[in-house]
Amino acid sequence: MGSIEETLAAYIGKELAAGQAVELTPDTSLIGVLDSTGVVELTVWIESTFGFSVEIDDITPENFGTIRNLSDWIRKNTGKAAE
Amino acid sequence: MLLPDLLTEAARRFPDKDAAVFPGGEAISFAALDRASRQVAAGLRGLGVRPGQRVAILYENSLAALTTFWGVLRAGAASVDIPSLSGPATIAGILEEARPAALAVHPRQLAKLGEVGLRAAPEILLSTADAVAAHGQAQASAGRRLVALEELLAGETPDADGPEVTSSDVALVIYTSGTTGRPKGVMLTHDNLQANVRAFNSRIQLTADDSLLVVVPLHFIHGRIQLLTFAMLGATLFFSGGFHFPKVVLDELVRHGVTVLSGVPYHFATLMAQTKLKSTPLPRLRHISITGGALSPAALRELQDAVPNARIHINYGQTESSPRLTYLGPTEVFERVGSCGRALPGVTLEILDEDARPLPAGEVGEVVATSPGIMRGYVSGDERTSGRIDAQGRLWTGDLGRLDADGFLYLAGRRSAMIKHAGERIFPGEVEEVLDLCPGVAESAVLGVPDPVLGERLVACVVLKPGAGPSAGDIRQHCLKSLPLVRTPREVRFVATLPKTASGKVMRAELPQLFSSAAAAPAPAAEPSA
Numbered sequence: 001m002g003s004i005e006e007t008l009a010a011y012i013g014k015e016l017a018a019g020q021a022v023e024l025t026p027d028t029s030l031i032g033v034l035d036s037t038g039v040v041e042l043t044v045w046i047e048s049t050f051g052f053s054v055e056i057d058d059i060t061p062e063n064f065g066t067i068r069n070l071s072d073w074i075r076k077n078t079g080k081a082a083e
Numbered sequence: 084m085l086l087p088d089l090l091t092e093a094a095r096r097f098p099d100k101d102a103a104v105f106p107g108g109e110a111i112s113f114a115a116l117d118r119a120s121r122q123v124a125a126g127l128r129g130l131g132v133r134p135g136q137r138v139a140i141l142y143e144n145s146l147a148a149l150t151t152f153w154g155v156l157r158a159g160a161a162s163v164d165i166p167s168l169s170g171p172a173t174i175a176g177i178l179e180e181a182r183p184a185a186l187a188v189h190p191r192q193l194a195k196l197g198e199v200g201l202r203a204a205p206e207i208l209l210s211t212a213d214a215v216a217a218h219g220q221a222q223a224s225a226g227r228r229l230v231a232l233e234e235l236l237a238g239e240t241p242d243a244d245g246p247e248v249t250s251s252d253v254a255l256v257i258y259t260s261g262t263t264g265r266p267k268g269v270m271l272t273h274d275n276l277q278a279n280v281r282a283f284n285s286r287i288q289l290t291a292d293d294s295l296l297v298v299v300p301l302h303f304i305h306g307r308i309q310l311l312t313f314a315m316l317g318a319t320l321f322f323s324g325g326f327h328f329p330k331v332v333l334d335e336l337v338r339h340g341v342t343v344l345s346g347v348p349y350h351f352a353t354l355m356a357q358t359k360l361k362s363t364p365l366p367r368l369r370h371i372s373i374t375g376g377a378l379s380p381a382a383l384r385e386l387q388d389a390v391p392n393a394r395i396h397i398n399y400g401q402t403e404s405s406p407r408l409t410y411l412g413p414t415e416v417f418e419r420v421g422s423c424g425r426a427l428p429g430v431t432l433e434i435l436d437e438d439a440r441p442l443p444a445g446e447v448g449e450v451v452a453t454s455p456g457i458m459r460g461y462v463s464g465d466e467r468t469s470g471r472i473d474a475q476g477r478l479w480t481g482d483l484g485r486l487d488a489d490g491f492l493y494l495a496g497r498r499s500a501m502i503k504h505a506g507e508r509i510f511p512g513e514v515e516e517v518l519d520l521c522p523g524v525a526e527s528a529v530l531g532v533p534d535p536v537l538g539e540r541l542v543a544c545v546v547l548k549p550g551a552g553p554s555a556g557d558i559r560q561h562c563l564k565s566l567p568l569v570r571t572p573r574e575v576r577f578v579a580t581l582p583k584t585a586s587g588k589v590m591r592a593e594l595p596q597l598f599s600s601a602a603a604a605p606a607p608a609a610e611p612s613a
Contacts, residue, residue, distance in 0.1 A: 014560055016568055031143075035168055035505075037537065057330055059328055
């Protein structure tokens with residue numbers, strides 16, 4: 001498996017935004033790419049893929065705004081889960 | 084009176100008051116917004132946009148979107164709203180049908196238009212200075228003129244409005260789902276919208292002291308009508324970052340201390356399920372307005388308990404009726420459980436059978452409305468041949484319902500198979516048309532299954548061609564290439580056959596049973612979850 005960034009970009013590009021004709025870079029704003037139901041789907045996928053529960057207070061622009069932000073946040077949480 | 088006169092009047096009464104505040108704190112006063120609208124209008128006229136022409140707007144909620152909208156109306160043109168999460172093919176379809184004289188486009192959307200969208204775009208594109216710097220040359224070489232909104236805003240501010248239009252002219256074109264699979268452009272006049280804004284406010288009775296958190300995109304009629312209502316009131320709009328992050332919406336409600344929140348059931352169900360709404364005091368929130376569907380009685384009670392100071396208002400309508408037709412007030416919400424209210428002033432509701440005969444109180448038939456808000460028509464011109472508007476000018480809503488003896492309307496289903504998924508109006512045909520083009524798919528039927536948050540969840544039953552094996556994931560990805568996520572089935576169920584009548588028509592009433600049944604066709608090997 002590639003980096004978390006690559007995994008996220010592949011999932012979002014393929015499963016949530018295939019028709020958006022937009023290049024997904026680590027700093028692409030996900031707000032312009034996903035609708036609110038997409039954020040919910042992404043959250044469910046993160047829980048099942050990375051194996052931790054997402055708290056409602058953690059679904060914020062700071063954590064979910066870009067693929068880079070999201071990757072950093074996932075890394076932090078998976079690190080915690082491993083401790 | 085024209086719609087821009089609402090803004091002018093607000094600027095006269097409250098020149099320094101904030102008309103709109105955006106996430107991050109960017110704000111504009113009524114006087115500044117009025118002035119900017121005149122500059123944009125003068126600029127558009129200078130670019131050759133004439134009264135009666137159309138200007139398409141493909142923007143996410145922003146100050147530029149707001150300024151552009153008022154400028155378009157001030158120029159005597161009609162705005163054409165294009166949903167910002169549409170794919171290039173949908174955008175191209177709208178542009179080809181509406182044939183706007185100009186397209187105002189968010190820089191991010193400009194990059195997303197792609198070749199297909201740009202091929203259908205008009206010669207004049209309006210965006211930001213950054214977009215002009217990045218794409219101006221490429222657009223010029225493609226024969227288009229990309230103009231910066233900032234350039235228009237640096238121009239003169241004419242005192243007088245441009246060439247006259249009348250209040251019976253079209254002001255807004257809103258694209259909404261159509262039964263045939265193509266979005267329908269609903270044309271609404273200045274008169275249509277003003278009548279609706281005034282009739283609804285005569286019931287909810289908001290004032291200049293109110294303020295609203297805008298949680299819907301402005302390209303929906305729900306967004307536009309809020310914009311117009313608050314211009315009429317001279318009241319402030321606080322734009323939310325949106326429901327991508329429900330926690331942020333709750334924080335915004337607290338921070339701005341708004342008095343009004345208006346949304347579809349999905350918004351309120353989400354706030355209750357995904358935020359700490361119940362434990363967060365919102366003493367200033369006085370009005371909750373619910374449109375576009377019903378919350379269950381239990382959910383309504385839960386919402387009222389969570390926000391005890393707020394008065395809950397319910398309304399029902401459609402884009403085609405500008406949009407509101409009914410109103411149910413705070414005391415009635417819990418007394419007339421399940422009702423969406425009585426006809427607004429000026430609106431007449433009838434319950435008719437298939438032969439257009441009136442049905443007595445209590446009997447279910449199609450809800451047919453007469454109202455000063457009924458649309459001028461569709462851009463496609465088929466509002467009468469399609470039966471939506473009859474010879475008497477009545478709107479056949481496609482909704483089934485009954486009126487009680489006191490005139491309260493209770494909805495009981497839909498004539499068509501429309502699905503309301505997260506507040507979006509979706510007709511099966513538009514999704515099935517895409518599904519059926521997926522390699523290996525013989526035929527399909529989509530339906531909505533009840534969902535506590537989404538209202539209805541969009542799902543698909545698919546019959547595969549012999550020997551063919553696209554997975555549910557393949558099918559979903561195929562859909563996403565043509566449809567926005569919100570219109571893409573959340574789940575795909577493979578079935579051996581679809582239930583049909585003797586004449587071959589899909590029996591939609593039997594689909595829910597088919598979807599829940601275990602008697603489905605074997606899924607293709609290695610099927611990823613949808």
